[in-house]
Amino acid sequence: MALTGRTALLVALGALVVGLLLPSWAGIGTVTLPVLLGVLADLVLAAPVRTLRFERSGDTTVRLGEAATVELTVTNPSGRPLRARLRDAWPPSAWRPGTAFAGSRHALTVPAGERRRLTTLLAPTRRGDHHAHRVTVRSLGPLGLAGRQGSHHVPWTLRALPPFTSRKHLPSRLARLRELDGRTSVLARGQGTEFDSLREYLPGDDVRSIDWRASARRNTVAVRTWRPERDRHILVVLDTGRTSAGRVGDAPRLDAALDAALLLTALATRAGDRVDLLAHDLHRRGSVIGRSPNEILPAFTDAMASLEPALLETDMRALTACALRMAPRRSLIVLITGLDARPVEEGLLPQLPLLTRRHEVVLASVADPRLDELATARGTVQDVYGAAAAEQTRADRRRTAERLTRHGVTVLDAPPAALPPALADAYLALKAAGRL
Amino acid sequence: MTLTATRTGTAGSTSPTGRQLWLRSRWFLLFAVLLLLVGLLVAGLGSHGQYPPLDPRSPDRDGARAVVHLLEKQGLTTRTVDTEDTLADALAEPGSTVVLPEPDLMTTTQLRRLAQVRRGSDSRLVLISPEAAALAAFTPGITLATTANGIPKSAGSTGVPADCPLPEATLAGHAELGGLLYRPGADDTGCYPRFGAYPLVRHTDPGSRELVVLGSGRLLTNERLAKDGNAALGLSLLGSRHQLIWYLPDYAAAARSGDGSAAGPQRTLTDYIPEGWTWAGLQLVLAALLAAFWRGRRLGPVVTENLPVVVRATETTEGRARLYQRAKARGRAADALRQAARHRLAPALGVALTAGEPDPTALCAAVADRLGRPAAEVHALLYGTPPTDDAALVRFTDDLDALERQVRQP
Structure with missing residues (x-):
């Protein structure tokens, strides 16, 4: 049960009657009793909450930062009209900031035996699954003094997918990819490039690419054209351990890593390569294997939606073993992890020869722009010590990157906004060089 | 990217039914009832009002129930009086002992009126620790013993000979006497001398009308009655007549009657409010309770969710900076800054790195050549000794920055 402000107001106004006319227990009774009777009548006459029926429909997935609508249909099977306040409760991060209170509450009137539809507008601020909590209804009586209150469990899950903000870099990288296609002179013939076709010689073509044998068979000079290798295998390995939990700006490193992985996936799929995904910290957190080009991006975003950084040290040995199992033949392994000296030296370096023996390895790491800010801060003693510490950290990262480079790994260290295009460029460079 | 679908899950009411409520709360209710019963029992067992000291009904340590009880067992009739009028009547009764604890709590007018009462024959009035005003009213002969400064003398109650x-x-022998000390008048008897004065003085008026002044009532209290000769002295002091009358002023009643004295009872704010409004206030309290219930009832519970860990990625670097500062690690800080500067300068000047470090002489020569500054000065900046204090470190950093700037934009 629940009371309304009207009850309290009536009883408070009754104080005037008691004070002026009937200053006694009898007076208090005379004033309060009718109000209490009204409350009782309301409780009896309010439409029942328990028998209400609910049904949900609406969006099940939404990109982070975009709005989703979830509809709630309320059916009132009782013989009394339902006049109610309703709260459709969702976790706080499912709401656009500041709208959690107003957005979840609805005023509702459902005549007897009818149904009404309510729309709840959600805009998740965190990646992952958001589950509807419960629907609470306060059904008021005809006098508006009191009402019945009860809750229903009406399950619904809204999955907030990674935002893929680096989509904007995709057109320019696809253009670069097309440039690689059909180039003759600039592109060096390597083991990774494939013979594409023969075409007529045009002035400006490299004379070294003239196919004399083919030219002999026809009466024009033919040149061979090459195209980038296709059907290569790429394995994106996300380290979801503690190094991915650190916040850069106001998002964890993992979010930038996901963005970079999505851009690479979109680009590589267009380039005709196959992409698999592995998320790993102490154990395997998720993987996407062998999807067709059409469904790979939805599959990736879906798998990434519920990834959260774990506060654990990543087991590099298990990660390497898992990656090797998923890449039985030569692949490009893109490892998105941290460049902190200790975890790399103790975890990754011993395992690296296993990976580089057969595979091309790219290590991408999210750098923190705050480190550069610290390094350039001057003025107070504190700033100078901060700058010294930042320089020390940068030197450590540089040393680690150098050690990895000596093992034949391509190392990328870029701030969150720059990492996805940097990774895409590194991929295109490897492809152009025919190293896949 | 959004797709629309209809999904009906295992929807259902989560509110408990009446039966569930009862099953859930019955042990709690039982416990609450038990707690209430135990509380009432404890309150009932241990309940007695707060008595003032030397109250003949009080079983507390400072009460006087024991001595009154003993006297009753010996056949005395005892009663208490609580108003000034009944006290005056009691004083006029023949053959009675009247006990007047702390007579100075009464006003001067009251004391004067009581002193003018013609006391009954063969009676005794026991004043317990009276001060100057009461003494002056009842027995001008007995005075407070004072020190040279005029401060009343007093002594702690200890066992002293009669x-x-x-x-x-003499019958009681040793007894615990003390409190205020008095100087007896010419015909009075002072007993248990302490410091040249007496905590017990007896004055006798004609007609066997006695007046006993006691410096302290401690010997009559429940706690001390069994010690020394206290019981003997107390019983004989109070039990010499057939009737014992104990004055217990009812101060609340006295205040209500408003006995006309200048220091009348204080009227509180509530006395000025018409009675009707106290009832209205009660009604408002009821309204406030209902309002509290209205505001306190939430529309469903608070929804919780796990929050992500918020650790800035530079946390360790900032921690290291604070460690440097606390440890005054200027040398280490300067080394880090120098190394970073060397790494930026070497590629800008085309000096090759060998094993990750540029050759010192080559780098210094290149910088000196570019800026036209002596190589030794450049060497001191890039490879010199650590700064000696924080101010020097800040200056050093500024110099290093200036050098880098100049190399980039000569």
Whole structure:
């Protein structure tokens, strides 16, 4: 049960009657009793909450930062009209900031035996699954003094997918990819490039690419054209351990890593390569294997939606073993992890020869722009010590990157906004060089 | 990217039914009832009002129930009086002992009126620790013993010998006497001398009307009655007549009657509010309770969710900076800054790195050549000794920055 402000107001106004006319227990009774009777009548006459029926429909997935609508249909099977306040409760991060209170509450009137539809507008601020909590209804009586209150469990899950903000870099990288296609002179013939076709010689073509044998068979000079290798295998390995939990700006490193992985996936799929995904910290957190080009991006975003950084040290040995199992033949392994000296030296370096023996390895790491800010801060003693510490950290990262480079790994260290295009460029460079 | 679908899950009411509520709360209710019963029992067992000291009904340590009880067992009739009028009547009764604890709590007018009462024959009035005003009213002969400065003398109650001809005292022997000390008048008997004055003085008026002044009522309290000769002295002091009348002023009643004295009872704010509004206030309290219930009832519970860990990625670097500062690690800080500067300068000047470090002489020569500064000065900046204090470190950093700037934009 629940009371309304009207009850309290009536009883408070009754104080005037008691004070002026009937200053006694009898007076208090005379004033309060009718109000209490009204409350009782309301409780009896309010439409029942328990028998209400609910049904949900609406969006099940939404990109982070975009709005989703979830509809709630309320059916009132009782013989009394339902006049109610309703709260459709969702976790706080499912709401656009500041709208959690107003957005979840609805005023509702459902005549007897009818149904009404309510729309709840959600805009998740965190990646992952958001589950509807419960629907609470306060059904008021005809006098508006009191009402019945009860809750229903009406399950619904809204999955907030990674935002893929680096989509904007995709057109320019696809253009670069097309440039690689059909180039003759600039592109060096390597083991990774494939013979594409023969075409007529045009002035400006490299004379070294003239196919004399083919030219002999026809009466024009033919040149061979090459195209980038296709059907290569790429394995994106996300380290979801503690190094991915650190916040850069106001998002964890993992979010930038996901963005970079999505851009690479979109680009590589267009380039005709196959992409698999592995998320790993102490154990395997998720993987996407062998999807067709059409469904790979939805599959990736879906798998990434519920990834959260774990506060654990990543087991590099298990990660390497898992990656090797998923890449039985030569692949490009893109490892998105941290460049902190200790975890790399103790975890990754011993395992690296296993990976580089057969595979091309790219290590991408999210750098923190705050480190550069610290390094350039001057003025107070504190700033100078901060700058010294930042320089020390940068030197450590540089040393680690150098050690990895000596093992034949391509190392990328870029701030969150720059990492996805940097990774895409590194991929295109490897492809152009025919190293896949 | 959004797709629309209809999904009906295992929807259902989560509110408990009446039966569930009862099953859930019955043990709690049982416990609450038990707690209430135990509370009432404890309150009932241990309940007695707060008595003032030397109250003949009080079983507390400072009460006087024991001595009154003993006297009753010996056949005395005892009663208490609580108003000034009944006290005046009691004083006029013949053959009675009247006990007046702390007479100075009464006003001067009251004391004067009581002193003018013609006391009954063969009676005794016991004043317990009277001060100057009460003494002056009842027995001008007895005065407070004072020190040279005029401060009343007093002594702690300890067992002292009687040392006087008073029969009650000689029978009791040692007793715990003390409190205020008095100087007896010419015909009075002082007993238990302490510091040249007496905590017990007896004055006799014609017609066997006695007046006993006691410096402290401690010997009559429940706690001390069994010690020394306290019981003997107390019983003989209070039990010499057939009737014992104990004055217990009812201060609340006195205040209500408003006995006309200047220091009348204080009227509180509530006395000025018409009675009707106290009822209206009660009604408002009821309204406030209902309002509290209205505001306190939430529309469903608070929804919780796990929050992500918020650790800035530079946390360790900032921690290291604070460690440097606390440890005054200027050398280490300067080394880090120098190394970073060398790494930026070497590629800008085309000096090759060998094993990750540029050659010192080559780098210094290149910088000196570019800026036209002596190589030794550049060497001191890039490879010199650590700064000696924080101010020097800040200066050093500024110099290093200036050098880098100049190399980039000569």
